[in-house]
Amino acid sequence: MAEAHQAVAFQFTVTPEGIDLQLSHQALSEIYLSGVRSWKKRIIRLKNSVITGVYPASPSSWLFVVIAILATMYTRSDPSMGLIAKIQEHLPVSTQCQAVLSAVVFSTMLWLMLIFTMRLCLKQLLSYHRWMFEQHGKMSNTTKVWVALVRIFSGRKPLLYSYQGSLPNLPVPAIKDTVKRYLESVRSLMDDTQFERMTKLATEFESSLGNRLQWYLKLKALWAANYVSDWWEEYVYLRGRSPIMVNSNYYGMDFLYVTPTPIQAARAGNSIHSFFLYRRKLNKEELKPVIIPLCAAQCERIFNTTRIPGEETGKETDMYTHIDAHYTVQHWQDSDYIVVYHKGRYFRLRVYQAGRLLSPREIEFQIQRILDDPTAPSKGEAKLGALTAGDRIPWAKARAKYFSSGVNKRSLDCIERAAFFVTLDDDEQGMMGDDPAASLDRYAKSLLHGKCYDRWFDKSFSVVYYKNGKNGINGEHSWADAPVVAHLWEYTLATDSFQLGYTAEGHCKGEVDSSLPQPQKLKWEIPAECEEQISQSLAVAQALADNVDFHVFSFREFGKGKIKKCRVSPDAFIQMALQLAYYRDQKRFCLTYEASMTRLFREGRTETVRSCSSESTAFVRALEGGESADVCRRLFRAASEKHQLLYRMAMTGAGIDRHLFCLYVVSKYLGVESPFLKEVLSEPWRLSTSQTPPQQLELFDIVNHPEYISCGGGFGPVADDGYGVSYCILGENMINFHISCKHSCPDTGSQKFGAQIKKALHDLIQLLSPNQKEPNKTEDGQQEVKKDK
Template sequence: MAEAHQAVAFQFTVTPDGIDLQLCHEALRQIYLSGLHSWKKRFIRFKNGVMTGVYPGSPPGFMVVVVSYMSYNKYHKLDPSLGMFAKLRSELDVTECSVKIVGGVLVGTGLWITIIFIMRNALKCLLSWHGWMYSRHGSVSLGTRLWMLLVKVFSGRKPMLYSFQNSLPRLPVPPVKDTCRRYLESARPLMDDEQFERMKGLAKDFEKNLGPRLQWYLKLKSWWASNYVSDWWEEYIYLRGRGPIMVNSNYYAMDFLYVFPTSIQAARAGNAIHAIMLYRRKLDRAQIKPIYLLANKVPLCSAQWERMFNTTRIPGLETDTIQHMNESKHIAVYHKGRFFKVWMFYDGRLLLPREIEQQMERILADKSEPMPGEEALAALTAGDRTPWAKARDAYFSRGKNKQSLDAIEKAAFFVTLDDTEQRFVEKNPIKSLDSFAKSLLHGKCYDRWFDKSFNLIVFKNGTMGLNAEHSWADAPIIGHLWEHVLSMDPFKLGYTEEGHCCGEPHPNLPGPQRLQWDIPAECQDVIQSSLTIARTLADDVDCHSFPFNDFGKGLIKKCRTSPDAFIQIALQLAHYRDKGKFCLTYEASMTRLFREGRTETVRSCTMETCTFVRSMIRDETVREERLKLLKEAAEKHQNMYRLAMTGKGIDRHLFCLYVVSKYLGEDSPFLKEVLSEPWRLSTSQTPLQQVELFDLVRHPEYVSSGGGFGPVADDGYGVSYIIVGENLINFHISSKHSSPETDSHRFGGNIRQAMLDILDLFQLDKKAIK
């Protein structure tokens, strides 16, 4: 095989005449080009590190400050060193000109650093003010305009992805009193009078006794650490979980809803993989623009991007760890029970889409059989974590198994060439989308490597999607990558008339490397045990995905209501009709206005929302009264969302107080009870972040289906939704077949009806709905 020869740089034999050395020039050339590529990448990272480290300063700014300072001193004949430089000149016996130049550069550099320090801290103070969030939509006060101008002045020019990290404020620790008060307010609609009085007593006792002591430790951590929540959240919520991460933690993202760029599996994989690698190159070069709010004025934290690629969750006996490599030049590919290592670079450059398609074609054409235990090997990542950790240590810590496992875990990302067909079928929309969602969420339980930061899944008919691990980052981060891929694929990369990637195959490209395994019977038993657990979990998941196209955010805005608040209130109405009761509701919001911020919870089941829902159930309530209650509920929801985003949420603070109590060995009945309450309705909005990439006015068919996740509670629902354009909202619902209380399709019907019923309250022109 050509690739086997080119993998060895030289061969030698010992003869009576000495050593006969045979060099392989092609291999040496590839080594040279690979080294050149690595050094270029190191230089770019070093340069970007310097640029980010001095931001909002810059090298040209440094030159301006130093030259201006030296010119000013020369003109006014000043000695800023107060005679120190003159003394040094006499001691070192150097010319006066040299001393002035060196002294001017040193003092000018100090002045430049001082200016940077002042600008950073001024920007941090400005970004700590969140009054702009309370402005009415469409109107900006004079104070907010002035604040925006100052933010722009102190933000510098041409920021890179990580430029604002040192200027972002730290997440504040809310007062215990405020958190307890807001908790009781959120719990009131879910408790009767007796339960509420009991909980109020527990909260009051905690607030006066144990709470202040725990708060002192949190305050200390908030002064010392970049973020007082994120590291504990990652460790205790994600990495210490010992159950399966498949369904319970991992989430998925879907392809286009109505468009199918090509039906050739290898071609779709070629364009998608190339687009992903281009994104990684932009990320390495810090060429991705920072994410902003408020007309590109308020930057969000970019820390979560750092571990998007070359990252794997490593199982442990008690806690998992996240392994991140600075560099990875290959991907791992799975097809019909076999694993392959595919290099992404040749001749010192990234493979082109047609060349990647060529590699995928070779894998699809490979008819070799899986080795014993290889086909279902990835089921270890789908089952419980402790058996996987023990098996990894016992059977994959040496020899060929370790080398092959390293090839997967150190890959840039994981690709599955799925042998099933999935896509939206207009004649059978419900069944086709439900099947698509289940396949992306868990597949066959052994054909995705659930530990990788993300899996690209390309189906036999050319449809594709993602499955992402949750501990390293939240959904908007992977969503940003996915938007880039979907916009690059049909528009910028494109396909030939036959459906292949543009370009020509490479005549000398070495083929993929088949990974080798030696899996003993004992390990195969562990694999089968994990597969049984994973299949039981997967078979219990009831997925329902549907596009709601009766109306979208365009009409909701005409109702002068926040689209998110509108949908959340509709979910409460739907849930009450579905189960006949209210429940503790989780809505994810982000805290990336702060450094290393991740998420906070909006408890969207409020007293105001419950009052509105009851008015919709009672036939005697007049429309005007329902509208009034709806607006009160929407305003309450918006206010809670603002509080969550600005560090005044409830749940992350209570979680950290609980962690401190465990470290101190203190038992808190209040915290224990609060954190044991199940989230029977867990919701999340998938935001469309890069609107400029998709012209939905001219090409409304290029809409994404969004993504979803598994149910959080055994008797609850998981609901994800994405607002696409002006006239479409896609919903993804999950629950468990084993629960007699839930039915995803029934709940989907209730959501659709609730949306229509709430819109009818506004009595808009029926023509506007069409």
């Protein structure tokens, strides 16, 4: 109970002699330093708000304008054309100060007008996207002028959020363009009768209901910063009723071939410290924006964020019906602690002491205390996390009934307000043992769902530390997309290994303050009825987890270096390989989802690239039909160029699916039915794909230290009879694949689809470079790689 006594700032006892007052100087000092830290953060936020608010100008430019205007007054010239005199007449100050004060007021107005003009010019410049459609290495004169003007109007040393006010709004495409592109995308997936029927539905929609829905959508686009994002977050994520585990959450892996330390507590010490270093940079807006300004709005909710389930109280029809449901993503400004799960217990671990961030060695010391704690879980505590893994409505009802007051509410608040969630796992994971391929598959499944109760899937992200020193991250999807979490994860991995490092024994560096309070075990009072609900949620989650078939492999026989020599986009090359692999695996084509970002626009998130096109199907049919190599190469070039066009159109606001999705939402609000929209949005994505490109290559030395490479991350399958494929292109000679499907579907298998992808990659590279020899391979078709010991 030592920590409980330290939390009391003062105590008093009433005695016959009077009141005996006892002050705890340590507690008062802690309160004082905590307040100082809080006020420092407020001042930093205020300062950054001012800097960002006047960007692309700087606060100091105001002084320059004032001095310049005052200087003109001494030369007896009037740059204000009489406006200064007008202002002077209305100032209630003495005559001596009127001239100077009126000049300052005019200077401030002129300065604000200049800022507005510069920001408007920058917004117009950032609305130009034709540079994306130019051939690689060939820049037009228009684009060269554009680059120069962007540099002029971008100011100096932008902060993370400096560009937010200058980013353009996402445009609403014309109905006819979206319908036309949609029909093009499904032509190769339908026979003549089906396509004729769909064309008729599309034409009727375009000429009648579509125009009415479009009018409402344009009205929203004028009012909102982004006409898609809020509805996308609400209807695609928050209103979902199925488990978010597997269906929505995703994961990221540790280094593939090396483990910096085998000591679990030490790895957690360095890593947790790195997370808070990143948060400090985030709060100070010191994370550099990329060269091409991207929306950083998603970064605001990385830490101290939790998804809250909603209990729907209205009449239930479908997820788009307007009902009273209290679901949300809750974000708090600050949190000085994390919550740690170990062997069924939850601990509150403060990472700040006396206003300073604990050193990695001190965090390791505290983590080791948790690992050594012999306390047993309280009744119902061990598998409590299963509530976040099961269906959402039962969790919402249980949360309202059993966690709305008393000790349970305090403990739940502690978890939800924590900076992030940590699991100390008793398993060993990674690429290890006599069967490294199978161990990677187990590692992926563990990161995606674990034991279904040892993660808190509602947290913005949870970090898992395994017994052998491996780690990984699990991200909740509603608040942000994978690239935001990947940026955080890259920084953490690099800081952990290359900046903080470890001692020769594998411990964190530094000293330990022995007066650190013990991590505080959270208390729970779980009634029998709640335990029953926990068991039911666990059963649902366990069935879902057991059904997931995962396969992860690292393709090292060639990479983007060799692909680029064939004058092909690496992403287009891989997408064509996936189309070929799927056709060989299923003997048909399918609607294919490839995620593309729209962060060139304010509050942009994602758009869909429909990778299965008429051009890609023509190429696959020609290759499988035995056409000549020249014909296949020509068709491949056409297919890859079409894919690149579709990708660029999606990034620049000319996609298909988000527009149709928003039109459907409007139709639901208006209470009208559209057979066309209903059918479009019910089409299954049997092949869902995503690339996770490295964003901070400067943090890693892939040439000299290729073993320090993350294996990327993955996600669960979208369709019951489909595949989920995530891939990461690393360096010049490596592509990592994460493949998921469901055991319940007899026609799919992650291992066999992985083999088809490998074969397709080889066949495509052989087609495009027939004179180049294949690299040396081992008996199983893979190059030898080092394994974790």
